[in-house]
Amino acid sequence: MTVGLFIPCYIDQFFPQVAIATLQLLEKLGINVEYPIRQTCCGQPMANSGFEQSSISVYQLFVKNFSRYDYVVTPTGSCAYHVRKHFNKIDQTPEVVKVRNSTFELVNFLTDVLNKTEVAVSFPHQVGFHQSCHGQRGLGLSNASEITPDQDGQAIRLLRTIKDIKLTQLTRTDECCGFGGTFCVSEEAVSARMGIDRIADHVRNKTEVLTGGDMSCLMHLDGIIKRQRLPIKVMHIAEILNGNNIYE
Amino acid sequence: MTATHSQLAEAFNKDFDRTTWHDEALWFVRQKRDSAAYGIKEFQELRELASRIKEHTLSNLDKYLVSFEQNAIRNGVIVHWAMDAEEHNKIVLDILLKSNSKRIVKSKSMLTEECHLNPYLQKNGIEVVDTDLGEHIIQLRKEPPSHIVLPAIHLKKEDVGNTFHHHLGTPAHESDPQRLAEAARQHLREKFISSDAAISGVNFAVAETGSVVVCTNEGNADLGINFAKVHIACMGIEKIIPAWDHLGVFTRLLARSATGQSITTYTSHFTKPLEGATMHVVILDNGRTKQLGREDFRNSLKCIRCGACMNTCPVYRRSGGHSYNFTVPGPIGSILSPNLDLKKYSSLPFASTLCGSCTFVCPVKIDIHVQLYKWRQIIAEENILPVYKKWSMKIMATLLANPLLYDLGGKLARYVLRITPDRILNNNWLNSWAKARELPKPPKTSFKTWYIQSSKKK
């Protein structure tokens, strides 16, 4: 099995450690991973702003880069959702269909394709997990509070198996962080306020390390944490699952 | 130019504590809705059923409208049809003039808000009193509703106290909800008893029987309608449901979704007028048939106006109903309004993170966040967006479709961000980001560079 690693543009440029952890984690599990170096982005930033038409050449580049792999794995639910859901705008050639069906968010790939049910690492911290909306409601990777009171999901199940970890019980379990792509600047006031409220929930419930499956949400929340000088460390779930320690 | 949602939302957010209060008041309603939804095991099945009944109804709507009309006429009801708000208002005025009705009581109807019926009637010398407590409060304050189920949810009890002190003569600084509601009760009972005509909305119109169903908690619709000699029920064409039995599905969903009650206090079925009284139904289009013709957006007409999408929307809760500048605020309003005036309401489909919570709570399963995304595409195509946005998106797309340009651009961006002190960065977007958030500290190399270098080492 060969996996094509898709690293979204902002992770590539700003959070290389997340991409490295993803790569190392997959390789430790014996997966042959390739990173096609002509990759850029899934096209979501433009499409969510109404410029789906302009994204089409970006979609085509994505398919060209990734159609030769058995699976495409990415450490972001939002991009995986975009590929699966919105690549319907281009001709549905066999390559396009294949890429859409074989693109997985990292944790989703670990649990559904590799059937991983536990991880053998230790992380002796109080961890708050941020549900990304696209992972949760878009890809259905976890239960939603609109439907059921049972809080369950792929990432939470894996995190629970980590040695010495303590998971935060939030007051609002799955409210949006307010990032929302260009929303974060075009609706700055509401976006920031949503992020502030999310962080306040984590502070109230004693989170030491904030994690999640979408670096975009985490980047926005980290911006608020840093501005407010709060003692919360932000790490992508790939880093925790890879056994990185908190100081890396 | 009308203010955009983000401008009005920014103003709303200036008062941090009041925003907290507004968010929490509505989150409380969302939580009540959750308990009610979890409380019956077939809730999800009911949503699916309701959605499919509405789907069928829309696909056969002309026939159901005719059969509703025929059955209503057989029941002694007078049926009117209005293409738009203006015709609707004229019909209502005409009924009132012909019946010599001067004092009118009205129970809650978003449709009459949509048509701006009150100012029209007042201009024509007719007194209209809104009798739903929330509606009455905002009528006294000359404000539009900020929520379709909780019209005065933006007001604090002290605000209501001031309004009632001024208009109803309650003691100054009285802010106890019980006593304020009692004052309104006394005041409005006089209005009910002495009214000539009652105007109501319609929650469901049953094609099979010609009945209209009105749901309230206060009993104001029944008090108004039953004391008056004339009842005018105003409805949009989408209020039709095929059969009496379908009410079982919708009444189980409506109140649970709206307020978390298992049913509204009063679920009233008006089929035939009382002897000596007249009952009218006004059926309104006002853009609905146009929306029916839009394949991507037609199922917004399934909406039963429960308000659950507002209560759950993290943006609505933190920007208030008035920031939408449309009769129906929140997520559902943001997909209904562009149908009526794409330019005027072009900021509304962008007033969302596309988190999808609205779609998940909707009792008739309208794919609200998907439609928000689709309206964005139409708005961009129609060239309504600011020019800078269009060009920045086009440049970004060119960059991202070209790996070499992308690498170069990325390097440049990281370099600029790294060497420039935060306070000097003078770019609209970066400034917006940096009001409440730090920018990420860019690393020296991108992952791509690291990957190429470490592969060479191997």
Add this chain to the structure above:
Amino acid sequence: MNSRDSILAQVKNNKPALSPLVDLPPFEGDCSMAMFKKSIELSGGKLIEMNSVADTEKIILELFPSAKQIASDIIRGTIAVHSSTDNIVLRQIEVAVLHGQLGVAENGAIWLTEDEMLHRTLPFITQYLVLVLKKEMIVSNMHHAYSIVVPSAYGVFISGPSKTADIEQSLVIGAHGPRSLTILTYQE
């Protein structure tokens, strides 16, 4: 073309292809007295189980010892109310004691029609409302309810006393209609 015809023509033109009408599955549920009582209390009402309908008068006297203006077709009322009773009389009614046709266990709602109301306004204008219901007439949920009740000229499901939460989400009982609702059940 008049507005009616042009609306209908546009609907016909713009509607999607016919999608089938789904059948309603039978939704069974709990129709016990315990469930009914719980729902009534949740809606702000009160349930009293009587041995026989003949006990109604005694219970009303206990519940409303000082009430003078009582309207009812079940107990000997002090005020006669019928379809042409004057508003001045109606607005003075303190207690109305009426028959309910059917009760719904899931939400505590009681169905009554114009025939039981004496006057269409009575269940709403009275300060306190009492509904008397046969135990056998309790069904589990709204599906069962609608399969039994028929669309008479005017019919209402009433669940609890009149209420509002329009001022800061504070629940206030007794908005415009009755300040309390009491359900009296009896076995035949």
